[in-house]
Amino acid sequence: MKPLFILLLSTAWMLCGAQFYYQALMDYLENRLLAIEDHMHLWRDQSRQYRMALQNLHKQSKKTMEGLKQAHSTLSTDVEAAAVQLDRVERDMDFVETRTSPRACANRADRVVEQGVWSQEESRGEEEEGWQELPSRVTDCVEIISAIRSVKILKRVGYSKGVWIRDPRSSKVYVFNGTAGDTIYQFESVRVFGHSSGVALGRPIRLPSDRRGSGIAVYNGYLYYIQQGEDMYVVRYDLLGGELMDVTILPAESRAAVYSLNPETVADLAVDDQGLWLLYASSETEPNINLAKMDPVSLDIEQIWDTRCPRENSEAAFVVCGIVYVVYNTRLASRSRVQCMFDVNDKVLSEEAPLFYFPRRYGAHASLKYNPEEKQLYSWDDGYQILYRLTTKRKLQL
Template identity: 70%
Template sequence: MRPVFVLLVSTAWTFAGAQYYYQGLMDYLENRLLAIEDRMQFWHEQSHRYHTELQDFKKLTAVTMDGLKNEHSMLFKDLEGAAVQVDRVERELDYVETQTSPRACANKADKVVEQGVWRLEESRGEEEEEEDEHWEELHSRVSDCVEIISGIRSVKILKRVGSPKGMWTRDPRSSKVYIFNGTSGDIIYQFNSVREFSRSPGVTGSRQIRLPSEWSGPGGAVYNNYLYYIKQEADTDVQVVKYDLLSGSVTDIAMIPVDSHATVYNLNPETIADIAADDEGLWLLYATSDSEPNISLAKMDHATLDIEQIWDTRCPRENAEAAFVVCGTVYVVYNTHLASRSRVQCVFDVNDMVISEEAPLLYFPRRYGAHASLKYNPEEKQLYGWDDGYQIIYRLTMKRKLLV
């Protein structure tokens, strides 16, 4: 009996120990689950708080964006109003400029202004008689043309082709247009008309003319189917070359009295000399030396390239960007290194017929930079300008000079 009793007691103690162990394990697991539930509840509360704050931030952001959009709209309207004001001011400035008494570099000495001015409304017989009376007086003058520019009637930006600097012009005796792209080269481009050039993609579709020598600077001219261009090689004299566009050959070459290191316009140092064509023929604008402060003018025989007469225009080279000649009157266009409004600030008439009160103070409309070239067409009364790669046409209005 004793062993059986011992066995029963031992078994009872074993079951009691196992029950105690499992009870402890269950208590441990229950505590861990409660801790996990607490952490999940805390995470849920934090997530809810973050979600609420995010919603509040989105609402605040939406309100701020609406405010910014309203301010942007108001600012845009203010800028549009400012643009309208600027345009109005520019128009008023242009009007004031046209009404302001012009300044010129023309010489006043030895001027006797006639008492009456030619009037277009006079009868044909009276006008012819008056012209006959003054023809003898003007016969010995260099230029018999009696027109002067009074203003810029309109501006047309044709297109943008090629380099920032270059030249384009139209032959006064034909409809053909010629393009000098860049500041030097041996190729020019020919179009049959301005319309054909405006419709062309770039210079493709044009007739390429390869010259026998390189042209230097955008100072050439086309006159009566002849191309006149400046030729200069390194450390050599400066020449004017006459090229027959019909036969494709050089017909004449002339030396010009220009220092090889001098440039005619301070703002365009690539322009060694500038050839201009008007109703009277060909003119040459140049600087005799780099130390010479003023622009010189020479009348050239378009057939032989002989220089017939030379003048000191008294127009400074400093800040000059281009020039052109109309009826024997030189108009020098000035600008600044920080490109602003180009303006005709100096006028010189070879016949001393333009007085200070009559010479125009022309301002070109604000565009891109500075003109690399300006070429006058006497048949159309307009300028062909090259401005930062843009090809521009300026149509001019004219009036009669006061006869002396």
């Protein structure tokens, strides 16, 4: 009996211990579940708070964006109004200049200006009655350009880039549409070109080779242009006889553009009272524009100068009385301005160097060609053919 009692007692003790163990385990699990439930409630409350904060931020951002849009719209309106006012002021300034500029070398052509033939409105080929071809009046080259006197927008024809130019020794006008090709168009006068629909009234002239860029000049019945091949050449072509007269190689080591804003033009040609000029960049690393004086018959290089005028942001240049005027702009076309000049004779004082702006028109000049007989620039601006009449003054130092 005694062993059986002991067995029963030990079994009861084991059952009691197991019950206590399972009860403790259940209590532990229950506590853990309650803790997890508390954490879930906490996370739910925090999620609700975050969601409300995000909703408030979204509403505030939306309100701020609406305010910014309204401010942007107001600012755009103000900028447009300011641009209109600025354009109006520029037009008024141009008009005042036509009335108050000095009457340097006044003649019948100046009286035509006063009668309103030269204006700032687009005529698109419809010129007023009384147009007269300007007579020859070569000066002794003792003058310096000081400002734009008046503007005439003749018409719009062709591509955004091109060249139109008049022979200083005749009334004939030559039009080069685009930046490359072997055909030019000859017109009997500016008036004929102005009344022509496109180039319909022009006589096409086929060149012996392709030209490229705005490196073109016409002088005394001869056409000078830049030919590009394995090497680069200056070509002299007889416009009257239709004959290739001479060719000379460019004094440049590379095909670097002379004007950074017109990369098609590796070299430019200009004519003034003193003859034929070549503007170019000697190499890719050369920061400045170089100038060379050329013999218009033999095409020999007579002398070379470093103008110290940077190529960067330059769009065109022209030469007047041995003075190079370099015109600058920005990548996003703005108002063109003469910002650098160089006198080959060192007769211009630094304090008289002009810094003047061209009236704002359409874009940037693809070409600017000076006519020494008329004292005006033939410009190609975004497909528009524009004439700039210049104001001059005598140099301070001779």
